[in-house]
Amino acid sequence: MPEGHTLHRLALLHQRRYEGTPVAVSSPQGRFAKDASLVDGRVLERAEAYGKHLFHVYGPDLVVHVHLGLYGTFTEEPLPVAEPRGQVRMRLVGPTHWTDLRGPNACRLLNDAEVDALRDRLGPDPLRADADPDLAWARISRSRTPVAVSLLDQSVIAGAGNVYRAEVLFRHGVHPLLPGRALDRGRWEAIWADLVVLMREGVRTGRIDTVRPEHDPEVTGREPRRDRHGGEVYVYRRAGLPCLVCGTPVSWSELSGRKLYWCSTCQPE
Known part of the structure; x- marks a missing residue:
């Protein structure tokens, strides 16, 4: 299972490539399609990690939560996009790059209260400035x-x-x-x-x-x-x-x- 530094690297990468711009969000596999439709075309405000959890924040009560688990992976590519290969749970397309998520333990849309509840169950993260x-x-x-x-x-x-x-x-x-x-x-x-x-x-x-x-x-x-x-x-x-x-x-x-x-x-x- 990826350790916390991997999720923080992904957060920094997604922040750099997609923050502040409208992004296309879809679910070629279909399992995330309903949630993807609610953030598709919205501006990604920020990406951040907490422990082994990744959050894509689109605004009040719209946060995509990803936990890679044992088998989850992101693949990162420059535009143009290609046809999906394998079971792509979530595809994110920005102005210069696109990323596909496959095999995560969790990929779901949460509201702010649900994010707070998840974080409250976690201990301090050594990679976060707010860690105690x-x-x-x-x-x-x-x-x-x-x-x-x-x-x-x-x-x-x-x-x-x-x-x-x-x-x-x-x-x-x-x-x-x-x-x-x-x-x-x-x-x-x-x-x-x-x-x-x-x-x-x-x-x-x-x-x-x-x-x-x-x-x-x-x-x-x-x-x-x-x-x-x-x-x-x-x-x-x-x-x-x-x-x-x-x-x-x-x-x-x-x-x-x-x-x-x-x-x-x-x-x-």
Whole structure:
């Protein structure tokens, strides 16, 4: 599932290409046709992201909400438009570009109250200027739930996914099964600050890189990571491979239905 930086990149891209102009909105597939007709030809006022949610705002009580889920993708192309290929849930055509949305978990028209209700269910987003990390700390510090579970709970922190979860815990030497209430405040503040930096870099580059400069392939002489997700990481999807810091084989297990990666030496219990 795309992590929060991907949605913020899409919001910035759509803002740049479509903001302030009338756009044609349709649903070649038909599943979004009724809602599309209500915003077709209207001016897109802004695009913004909150966690893993994307919002196209057309005016009072007219907000298209997209959640990509596991399979959703946007394809972006310059004009002229082409015939739809595959199951296109939503097509957006602007003055210079067009984009097709396929396979999202959600694509629907919401009013302002529904948007507020959705956002109220989410925790602070490290990529938003209005984020309040104390709200997340209040939840984590009172909980027996492992920190690794809380970091993926979108009602605690919005936008972080399995990659950022694994990597930020490694970078701060926190065992993933540590109960939230056993995490000290200083360590939490460092984790949050690191998430902000790492996710902002993800917005800038379009990939997740978490390895510090001294552990880069160019410095250590190791082979660069080859993975369809891209990016240099410490433990994510490196089960059984040597830790880049200490050489211990990276551990993995499943926790709440998601794969968990950590180094038993760098992240002791």
